[in-house]
Amino acid sequence: MGGMTSRLQPPKRTVRAWLSDMDGVLVHEEEPIPGAADFIARLTGTGRPFLLLTNNSIYTPRDLQARLHRSGIDVPEDAIWTSALATAQFLDNQRPGGSAYVIGEAGLTTAMHEIGYVLSEREPEYVVLGETRTYSFEAITTAIRLIEKGARFIATNPDVSGPSIHGPIPATGSVAALITKATGVEPYFVGKPNPLMMRSALNRIDAHSETTVMVGDRMDTDVISGLEAGLRTILVLTGSTKADQIERFPYRPTHVVDSVADLVDLVDEWNDESQEVVDFAP
Structure with missing residues (x-):
């Protein structure tokens, strides 16, 4: 990826909650992205607070839950937050x-x-x-x-x-x-990149911006809205923004990874309160 993906080091502050975009991160239309089902299963199984965010206003959370289920991704209805x-x-x-x-x-x-x-x-x-x-x-x-x-x-x-x-x-x-x-x-x-969307999502799961990460595939919506809401951000390269486009923006994600599959094991690792304090940077 042209050297854009970064070594996955533990963050300075523990990660207690996760926000994630849907299309481009978990699915392409209704085709699951490899690792997406495992990522959601890990969040659900370990009880980590999380919320899936989408700017799509067509569907109700129940509709989206059913669509994700057909893609092999099981998400509670109340874990979906739409514009x-x-x-x-x-x-x-x-x-x-x-x-x-x-x-x-x-x-x-x-x-x-x-x-x-x-x-x-x-x-x-x-x-x-x-x-x-x-x-x-x-x-x-x-x-x-x-x-x-x-x-x-x-x-x-x-x-x-x-x-x-x-x-x-x-x-x-x-x-x-x-x-x-x-x-x-x-x-x-109201929706992304308005940080209002992010703040309402944080309030919904009673999470704090300093201990929450936003995962997205677009620099101009997911990353900037997370940044402006005070969250650390992770850009996955399976959606809209490609590796060679990142440097065009005047801001950067905290971290860049190939796909959501790279995040599965980090759900537990980054929640370890005893971990050594090191930089969380690309």
């Missing part, structure tokens, strides 16, 4: 019991219903844009008109494209850009 859940939590904290016009699928609409929001296009307080495989021109037009009338603009995540079996497809960020161009209003993005 839809983070968005709903954010709105519940900001304006409890509010109303929103929502563009999205079950992952987002279910999360909004569960916090008690009314989904309506009649003078909603928010327009909430999520991901869907079937963006409707009519729905986008409605969103534009509501924002022009004063509705606040929220988007689940800034990803401009997403993966599919046929290649990249437009995602939330691309449609948000269209709406912004039409209205002049920028959305507030």
Whole structure:
């Protein structure tokens, strides 16, 4: 890998909790990445607090749990945290019991219903844009008109494209850009790289940033959001960011490894309170 992967030394501070991205780290679409099932099994079996994070707002945690199970990866439903859940939590904290016009699928609409929001296009307080495989021109037009009338603009995540079996497809960020161009209003993005997503994940598993590691495959979302939230970061080279691209960024991950398979044994090793204190650096 051009010398980019680094020797796996113990960290200065013990690692008590793990956050991890899903696509590109554990799976490619529904194909498991070698070592992913073992990594999750080790976390589950040893009782380490962990949470899987995804910017994908299409699916509910139950849907994602079923998809991972079909890939041979068994994850508790409550160990999955989506941008839809983070968005709903954010709105519940900001304006409890509010109303929103929502563009999205079950992952987002279910999360909004569960916090008690009314989904309506009649003078909603928010327009909430999520991901869907079937963006409707009519729905986008409605969103534009509501924002022009004063509705606040929220988007689940800034990803401009997403993966599919046929290649990249437009995602939330691309449609948000269209709406912004039409209205002049920028959305507030809740998902990665907003550190708000990371903080909400840490709170969910009662973890502290100083003793938690973020595992991801993208420098521009996973690594930077972990960095800005005060976490140590591990970049795996099985997803979006390749080894020769790392030096292009003005920030670096704490560690670079070939794949999640390299992390299986470290779940226990890095939790050893008696280990010698050495540098955790590439």
